Amino acid sequence: MTTPPRTRTAPCPQCRQPASLETSNRFRPFCGERCKLLDLGEWFAGRYSIPTAEDDATSEETPRDPEDPQRLQ
Numbered sequence: 001m002t003t004p005p006r007t008r009t010a011p012c013p014q015c016r017q018p019a020s021l022e023t024s025n026r027f028r029p030f031c032g033e034r035c036k037l038l039d040l041g042e043w044f045a046g047r048y049s050i051p052t053a054e055d056d057a058t059s060e061e062t063p064r065d066p067e068d069p070q071r072l073q
């Protein structure tokens with residue numbers, strides 16, 4: 001009698017450590033803030049500086065919350 005783990009994980013794209021895919025992980029699919037910033041830095045570099053405090057101010061290209069139960073078409 002085995003129950004599946006409640007926490008879904010996937011290898012972090014940056015460091016390949018198991019990263020939580022739960023909504024509690026603000027940095028998914030990365031394992032943490034460091035890896036997310038590293039990944040963002042790859043395309044932010046040369047265009048923008050990495051945002052640190054104004055995270056909510058720039059949500060133009062942020063995809064909608066995948067957990068949104070009512071996805072508007």
Ligand SMILES: [Zn+2]
Pocket residue numbers: 012013014015016017030031032035
């Ligand atoms: Zn990582």
